[in-house]
Amino acid sequence: MSKDVAIIGVGQSAFVRGYEGSIRELAFEAYSxxxxxxxxxxxxxxxxxxxxxxxxxxxxxPSGLMAEYLGLNPQPTFNVESVCSxxxxxxxxxxxxxxxxxxxxxxxLGFQKMSEITSADSQERMGRGADIMWESPFxxxxxxxxAMHAQGxxxxxxxxxxxxxxxxxxxxxxxxxxxxxxxxxxxxxEQCLESAxxxxxxxxxxxxxxxxxxxxxxLASADKAKEISSKPVYVLGIGSGTASLTMTGRNTLxxxxxxxxxxxxxxxxxxxxxxDIDVAEVHDCFTIAEMMAYENLGxxxxxxxxxxxxxxxxxxxxxxxxxxxxxxxxxxxxxxxxGGSQVRTxxxxxxxxxxxxxxxxxxxxxxxxxxxxxxxxxxIILGR
Amino acid sequence: MGFEKFGQISFTAQSKVGDDFVDYLEKGELRGTKCxxxxxxxxxxxxxxxxxxxxxxxxxxxxxxxxxxSFTEVNYGPTGFENDVPYILALVDFDGVKVFGRFSKDVxxxxxxxxxxxxxxxxxxxxxxxxxxxxxx
Ligand SMILES: [Zn+2]
Numbered sequence: 001m002s003k004d005v006a007i008i009g010v011g012q013s014a015f016v017r018g019y020e021g022s023i024r025e026l027a028f029e030a031y032s033x034x035x036x037x038x039x040x041x042x043x044x045x046x047x048x049x050x051x052x053x054x055x056x057x058x059x060x061x062p063s064g065l066m067a068e069y070l071g072l073n074p075q076p077t078f079n080v081e082s083v084c085s086x087x088x089x090x091x092x093x094x095x096x097x098x099x100x101x102x103x104x105x106x107x108x109l110g111f112q113k114m115s116e117i118t119s120a121d122s123q124e125r126m127g128r129g130a131d132i133m134w135e136s137p138f139x140x141x142x143x144x145x146x147a148m149h150a151q152g153x154x155x156x157x158x159x160x161x162x163x164x165x166x167x168x169x170x171x172x173x174x175x176x177x178x179x180x181x182x183x184x185x186x187x188x189x190e191q192c193l194e195s196a197x198x199x200x201x202x203x204x205x206x207x208x209x210x211x212x213x214x215x216x217x218x219l220a221s222a223d224k225a226k227e228i229s230s231k232p233v234y235v236l237g238i239g240s241g242t243a244s245l246t247m248t249g250r251n252t253l254x255x256x257x258x259x260x261x262x263x264x265x266x267x268x269x270x271x272x273x274x275x276d277i278d279v280a281e282v283h284d285c286f287t288i289a290e291m292m293a294y295e296n297l298g299x300x301x302x303x304x305x306x307x308x309x310x311x312x313x314x315x316x317x318x319x320x321x322x323x324x325x326x327x328x329x330x331x332x333x334x335x336x337x338x339g340g341s342q343v344r345t346x347x348x349x350x351x352x353x354x355x356x357x358x359x360x361x362x363x364x365x366x367x368x369x370x371x372x373x374x375x376x377x378x379x380i381i382l383g384r
Numbered sequence: 385m386g387f388e389k390f391g392q393i394s395f396t397a398q399s400k401v402g403d404d405f406v407d408y409l410e411k412g413e414l415r416g417t418k419c420x421x422x423x424x425x426x427x428x429x430x431x432x433x434x435x436x437x438x439x440x441x442x443x444x445x446x447x448x449x450x451x452x453x454s455f456t457e458v459n460y461g462p463t464g465f466e467n468d469v470p471y472i473l474a475l476v477d478f479d480g481v482k483v484f485g486r487f488s489k490d491v492x493x494x495x496x497x498x499x500x501x502x503x504x505x506x507x508x509x510x511x512x513x514x515x516x517x518x519x520x521x
Contacts, residue, residue, distance in 0.1 A: 124463035133399065134428040137391020137515070138486050139458065139465035144473050147456035155454070155498030199473075200457040200493060247475050248427055248482040253454040 001271045005098050006225035006232035007382070008105065009038025009218035010344035015182040015332035018115045019212035023059060024069040027111045027214045030337070031070050034107070034216035040228060042071035045218075046103035049078045049093050051086030051110040052336030055125045058116055066109060076103070081336075083129075084285065085371035086110055087215055088339030088378040094219045095235060105220035105228075110341075112334035113212045129372065131246045143207055143286065145247065145373040147199035150288035152253035154201065157303035161201050164287035165192035166309045168205050168329055171284065173315075175330025177356045182211040182332035206287040211332030215340025217347075233347045236364070237272065237381035239265025243374050250374075256289075258377030259296040259368060266366075266379040267298075274298030277320060277381070278362040279349045281342035283370040284327040293368050294322070297379070321359045324349075339369035339378065346382050391515050393464045400431035404443065409506045409514045416481055417441040427481045449521045450478040452500045457493050474518055476502045487518045495520055 011033025013019075019026050035041065048070070050063035059065055063079035066072070082089040087110025094106035114122065130140045153159045169189055175181040187205055195204040225232035241261025244250055251257060267273060274297060282297065284290035294305035299320045308314050314322040325331050325345045328338060346365035348354045367380040387402025388394040390409070396402070401417065408415045416427035421438035427446060432439050455474035465471075472487040474496075483504060487496070503521040508514050 120463065126462050128395065131428075132395040133387075135484055136395050137393055138473060138484070139392060139461045139468060139471060140473060141458070141460075141462045143460075144456050144458050147458075148454040148473065148475065151456055151498060152454040197457075197459055199459065202456075246428065247484050250475075250482075253475065 001236050002269055003234045003236065004222055005095050005219055005235045006222055006229070007217055007235065007343065007347050008220050008225050008229040008232050009034040010216065010347045011037060012180060012215040012337065012341045012344050013213050014180045015211040015213040015334055017182060017211060019113055023057070023062065023111055023113050023116065024065060026113055026212060027066050027109055028070065030111070030214035030216035031107070031109055034218050038218045038229060045072055045075060045105055045107050047076045047078070047097060047106045048072045049080055049090040049106060049108045051080045051090040051108070052112055053083050053086060054081060056112055056114050056116055056335065072107070082371040082376040084283065084333070084335050085339050085369040085376045085378050086336040088343065088367065088369040088380060089376070091217060091219070091339070091343065091380065092238065092240060092378065095238060098219055098221050104224050105218055108217045108219065108340060109214065110337040110339060111214040112336040114210050114334060115212055134246060142373065143202050144199040146286040146288050147202040148247070149253050149292065150201050153288060153291065156254045157306070159291060159306045161193060162189060163306040163309060164206055164291065165189045167284065167287040167290050168192045170309065170315060171323060171327045171329035174324050174357060175326030178326045178331055181326040181330050183209040183326070183330040202286055202288065208285045208328040208333040209330060211334045213332060213334035213337045213341070215337040215344060217340050217343050231351050233350050233382050233384060235380060236383045237266040237268070237270025239263060239269065239379045241265070241377045245372070245375050255292050255296050255302070256370060256374035256377060258374050259293065259370060259379065262377040262379040263297050266381050270381040272364065272381060276364050277366045278364050279324065279346065279359040280320060280322045280366040280368065281325070281345050282322055282368040284323055284329050285333055285370070287329065289370065290323065290327065297366065297368055316359050324357045324359060339367070342367045342369055343380065350382060350384050389514055392468065392509060392513060401429040405429055406514060408443065409516065412506050414446045414504050414506060414516045415443045416446055418444045425481055427483055446478050446481055446483060446504060448478065449501045449503055450476040450483070452496065452498055452502045453477050453482065454498055455487070455493070455496055472496070474502070476504065476518055485516055485518055491520060
């Protein structure tokens with residue numbers, strides 16, 4: 001088990017619709033919370049990594065702007081992008097730099113102001129989330145791709161629309177108690193099933209809530225972490241994988257290979273198994289994505305994911321609580337900030353600071369963060 | 385130039401395989417490529433082989449009956465496709481060569497199931513754009 005790098009500070013802004021401020025001010029909210037959490041100031045930071053999905057940014061090369069605004073000049077700054085997994089890709093870079101002995105500590109900041117562009121512009125960009133040569137000409141968009149995975153999962157395993165609704169109902173029960181969540185209402189199975197179909201079988205309430213938001217993580221070597229922090233949370237294992245951008249290159253449409261590759265690597269590095277995980281944050285951009293994550297992470301055998309949610313095993317008190325902060329579905333999905341927010345949730349859980357969302361006695365936590373429709377997969381295992 | 389003729393809305397005008405691909409579509413043929421050195425097949429067609437780095441490719445026909453891997457009926461389209469909905473997107477496996485596309489507008493989802501047979505045909509749209517679409521087989 002690796003315990004060379006720790007997370008010593010975490011923060012996130014509230015996830016909201018239509019943030020009334022600039023991206024620099026949005027970023028500052030998460031940064032300030034994480035720095036105060038770590039008890040350090042900008043001059044203590046040796047490098048910064050900034051993540052966002054640039055198609056939503058009006059500002060070109062935002063890392064330069066952020067380094068300046070957050071008081072991180074003249075230290076080096078690095079811009080990373082892997083769509084929805086940008087901030088955990090940032091964590092990867094920070095981890096690698098610390099492990100290589102280059103910089104220590106390193107701050108990772110993810111942000112997205114999705115309302116920075118008009119909804120017409122946003123719709124236009126969504127059509128280009130796929131291979132623009134061979135798939136976008138058919139009118140593709142994210143819900144359609146995940147819908148094809150849902151259809152594939154239904155056909156192979158007998159999963160139903162009700163099973164997916166149960167996942168959304170769970171998300172809303174925790175989104176309701178998370179003050180930083182964008183979607184605070186509770187939903188019933190009936191409400192989910194009656195919502196309009198976006199791309200069959202996925203309906204409006206199977207889709208995550210878009211939001212503006214920022215997240216921040218401060219990483220340090222184990223030695224430095226002990227010096228600075230009374231409550232470091234260690235990176236025990238880290239894994240990353242990819243799969244083809246085009247659907248024609250996929251082996252199956254009922255799971256995400258990039259997640260399986262990443263999970264295997266992370267479990268091996270940590271010397272742990274799925275049964276060792278006490279609490280998990282998975283990338284539920286759509287309900288079917290959480291269902292596939294149960295199986296791809298080994299929380300359930302392939303095809304048995306539905307049993308987990310039917311038996312409420314992914315609620316607090318169940319075998320493996322998942323997304324007990326509301327997840328992307330209810331907490332919200334500000335693309336570049338999402339992974340860092342997932343990590344923050346797990347760090348708070350492992351410190352016993354998650355309040356009403358606390359999983360009692362959680363010692364080992366896992367983050368699963370996916371970019372695009374399973375193009376990029378990052379899995380991180382954390383422990384005290 | 386030439387590839388801008390592909391699909392309802394093209395986002396790419398230039399590709400080494402674009403002109404030939406469109407020419408074949410206009411002749412009623414859907415084609416992918418095959419590396420003449422190592423035999424790897426590609427759909428979408430590629431001008432180069434990522435397996436052996438050869439640039440010697442030949443065009444192969446995609447024909448016959450395929451197997452429907454998955455599909456979805458889209459009710460909300462991205463920019464440019466808003467008035468085109470609903471339409472059915474699908475992935476069909478033609479004996480190991482997978483093809484992504486749409487079903488013909490005449491087909492309803494009730495007629496479709498994962499694992500069912502499907503075939504591809506080329507199509508010319510009202511505005512002169514060319515493409516291909518799936519039909520139940
Ligand atoms: Zn070859």
